[in-house]
Amino acid sequence: MLFDSHAHINSERYDENRDQLIEAIEKAGMSYVMDIGFDLASSAMAVKHAQQYPWCYAAVGCHPHDAKTMDEETLAMFRGLAKKPKVRAIGEIGLDYYYNHSEKEVQQYWFRKQIQLALEISMPIVIHDRDANDDVMKILKEEGAxxxxxxxxxxxxxxxxxxxxGSKELARQYVKLGATLSIAGPIxxxxxxxxxxxxxxxxxxxxLIETDSPYLTPEPFRGKTNQPPYVEYTARKVAEIKGISYEEVARITCExxxxxxGID
Structure with a gap:
């Protein structure tokens, strides 16, 4: 029943061993993995993976690190990719003020434009927020998300x-607004x-639960490259916190x- 709601099978860090990664996912009996785009090339690769593997679905979008690479033509190409089979979200999009690889104003502009695209085509949005809590919430509200x-x-x-x-107080605000939160390996x-x-x-x-593979590897594999089957360890920790069974967490988060x- 495991559903890794956020992974980057498209990451260049898997270029030399992607076949082994796919084999590990299939041996683990994963129900689903969302392959999340972070720029145009990785989004196109996620779409390709979704077409190749029955358990794979895709999200397409531009990460705030790469916002400086965006223009209207690129946005139009994302719109085209979003129409492909098994693409289920626009993402990951958002703001990252920790690294600031793109100027804040540029990040904000293309965050808004991609939210507008998602609303235009009635798609879910996958949000990246690092050290930008106030602006992420503000922009989501202003754009009508x-x-x-x-x-x-x-x-x-x-x-x-x-x-x-973020904090539990901010989490409660988001839930009241109708948002969903995904928990990763750092838990x-x-x-x-x-x-x-x-x-x-x-x-x-x-x-939801996720790995953010190849990043944020959970214990007991911390220090190694993450992979979708390791989402099991996040699920087990959530089960421990909630006082319910691992199987129940796997089932509920998958559902x-x-x-x-929007997966049948």
Whole structure:
């Protein structure tokens, strides 16, 4: 039942051993993996992977690090990729003020443009937020990501905060607005107090699990390259925090992800 809601099978870090990675995913019996784009080339590769592997789906978009590479022609190409089979979201998009690989104003401009694209074509949004909590929330609200028209009957605004690292107070605000939060490998680290508080504060219906492979490897593999089967360890930690079985966490988060991404 495991659904890795955010991985980068398209990462260049897998170029030399991608076949082995695919074999590991299939041996582990993963139900689904979302291959998430971070620029035009990686988005096109995610689309290709989604066509090749029955368990793979894709998201297409430009990460804030690469916002400086964006222009209207590139945005149009993302619009075209979004129409391909098994593409289920625009992402990962957002703001990153920790590294600032692109100027803040450039990040904000293309974050808005990609939110507008997602709303235009009625697709979920996968959000990257690092040290930019206030501006991410502000822009999502201003662009109508949480509007009544956007939210369906269940209140789901189809906004996913990937690898959520904010406070439990901010998490509650997002959930009230109809957002979904994804929990990643750092929840297994010894200094994960804030992440544990978030999992305690948010009901299971609003949570997904992810690896963010090849990054953020969970214990007991920390220091090695991450891979989608390791999402099991995040699920086990969530189960421990919630006081429910691992199987229940795997089942609920898989159902949540299928619903969020519109997978039958």
């Amino acid at each position: 949480f509007s009544n028209e956007r939210r369906n009957l269940s209140g789901d605004a189809k906004v996913l905060l990937h690898c959520y690292s 297994t680290y010894k200094n994960a107090r804030k992440g544990i508080e978030v999992v305690e504060a948010v009901s299971m219906e609003h949570l 949540n992800a299928k619903r969020f991404f």
